[in-house]
Amino acid sequence: MSGEKKEYPKEHIDLYQQIKWNGWGDTRKFLHQLKPSGTIAMTTPEVSSVPLPSLRGFIKKELTLPGEEDKPFVLDETPALQIENIHVDPPKQYPEFVRELKAFFLPDQLKDDKLARITHTFGKSLRDLIRVRIGQVKNAPDLIVLPHSHEEVERLVQLAHKYNVVIIPMGGGSNIVGAIEPVSNERFTVSIDMRRMNKVLWVDRREMTACIQVGIMGPELEKQLHKQGVSLGHDPDSFEFSTLGGWLATCSSGHQSDKYGDIEDMAVSFRTVTPTGTLELRNGARSGAGINYKHIILGSEGTLGIITEAVMKVHAVPQAVEYYGFLFPTFAHAVSALQQIRSSEVIPTMIRVYDPEETQLSFAWKPSKGAVSEFTSAMVKKYLHYIRSFDFKNVCLSIIGFEGPKKVVDFHRTSVFDILSKNAAFGLGSAPGKTWAEKRYDLPYIRDFLLDHNMWVDVAETTVSYANLQTLWKDAKQTFVKHFKDQGIPAWICAHISHTYTNGVCLYFIFASKQNENKDMAQYIEAKKLMTDIIFKYGGSLSHHHGVGYEHVPWMTRYATRGWINVYRSLKETIDPKDICNPRKLIPTIKEENNKEPFLFDVVNVKYPKL
Secondary structure (H helix, E strand, C coil): CCCCCCCCCCCCCCHHHCECCCCCCECCCEEEECCCCCCEEEECCCCCCEECCCHHHHHHHHCCCCCCCCCCCCCCCCCCCCHHHCCCCCCCCCHHHHHHHHCCCCHHHEECCHHHHHHCCCCCCHHHHHHHHCCCCCCCCCEEECCCCHHHHHHHHHHHHHHCCEEEEECCCCCCCCCCCCCCCCCCEEEEECCCCCCEEEEECCCCEEEEECCCEHHHHHHHHHCCCEECCCCCCCHHHCEHHHHHHCCCCCCCHHHHCCHHHHEEEEEEEECCEEECCCCCCCCCCCCCCHHHHCCCCCCCCEEEEEEEECEECCCEEEEEEEEECCHHHHHHHHHHHHCCCCCCCEEEEECHHHHHHHHHCCCCCCHHHHHHHHHHHHHHHHCCCCCCCCCEEEEEEEEECHHHHHHHHHHHHHHHHHCCCEEEECHHHHHHHHHCCCCHHHHHHHHCCCEEEEEEEEEECHHHHHHHHHHHHHHHHHHHHCCCCCEEEEEEEEEEECCEEEEEEEEEEECCCCCHHHHHHHHHHHHHHHHHHCCCCCCCCCCCCCCCHHHHHHHCCHHHHHHHHHHHHHHCCCCCECCCCCCCCHHHHCCCCCCHHHHCCCCCCCC
């Protein structure tokens, strides 16, 4: 059975063909300017050209240097190259390896055309997008393989080990730390696109577990689970364009982690194909039999092998789903409320807090709702300003969510709302929660628009204790803006709290600037180093949910002692003796560690300074 070739549906279009090769997300969804007004609008598969009337003014205000406010604001055009104008070196040839592959895989499972190779070269980091937009595709994989089953992955990995072929697993391709990028063209390289392995294999309603092929994308996963009355409840920002395997491989976290936990809390067991054999665990509620082996694979980013199937905890599709908006007078008020909620016995499904700058972005991001809505909004602002003494330069928007049986939701909502009220929060009702639920995956589309207009945006995220949270937040923002404005470069930064724990939170920064004609990638590298060093200054984690790739490798010996690095290095050498599994990711090489070889972070650059 395992050797039987099965035809894939002829009408099928692979997912990599439906996602932007030079930007984020759906090819049919994008921001653009309306002529002649210049108003920024959003087009989606459902509706065309929805105006966002405040967004252009917001960009002008935040990315204009002091003293230049009265100058005309021009959005320079810096479009990406067309794919037909991008040169990609032809794939290397390896007849013996490919001949054996073809004996086991269908022709439709092997791709080496330009689109396939480009879309499997990069993730979606700023560094990735800048390079692909200017046509700098240096180390494209030589072949893309799309397996259908665990057995096919086993055969592929065996052949790769036999012929010393590099293999890099790819899920949705949304990674932003360089985790899926080939870093050398010295060896024949295969990108293993897992997205045809997209089925829920079984659901056990008694134990509330499900066995799932890990190439399944977020929306399809929930669709299949819902048919059987259950849900995983893992909902990262990349949900629409990421896979279960990617979540496991990068130790992902989702919006609803406050209630359902992070991906490691949901994972029961999984099958992992390595060059020296398949690793499997028994399913069960818990085991105290030595090391928790699943944590060796969780977060390993394909450096030890390929995860193929996972048994995950699931829960019943919630009877009630309620999300609400609140305004806090200051970030300090919001943090105080979060601490009190997390120390109580009542935890919402999700607690999300935007700092003042990101709150202003969320307001600017909204389409116009008409005269009545605008009038109501104005009246609320007057009430908050004159009666409640809110300063709108400091207000913080928060979205609070509850899911579960109706009685449980009612109890949790009442208890949490009482804590919010004691911390001066003003309730905005369910409308902001509904808007957030509808638009929660859309923010990355702004980055594409900025890149099209001579600007850039990037992110940094960490887990930080409550004791250091506000100090880190203030220092990072002040230092970042000063660093760039001292160079005459406009800069903007905001932050939000996306996940909460009893001992801290995930603090997520978004920062932007105009591109400097002579220092395009230098600005990015400066910003990334600056933010990471500040995070370490206050005891923050290197990453909460973005993983390591090669972007965070220079800091790994500050995150983990050399002893732990050596433990992982020995494990890698045992499981993957030829180093075919996603080389130079996750930990530094011995040469990098001893300063005899530069980190990829420092040398992966662009040929040209401007898009």
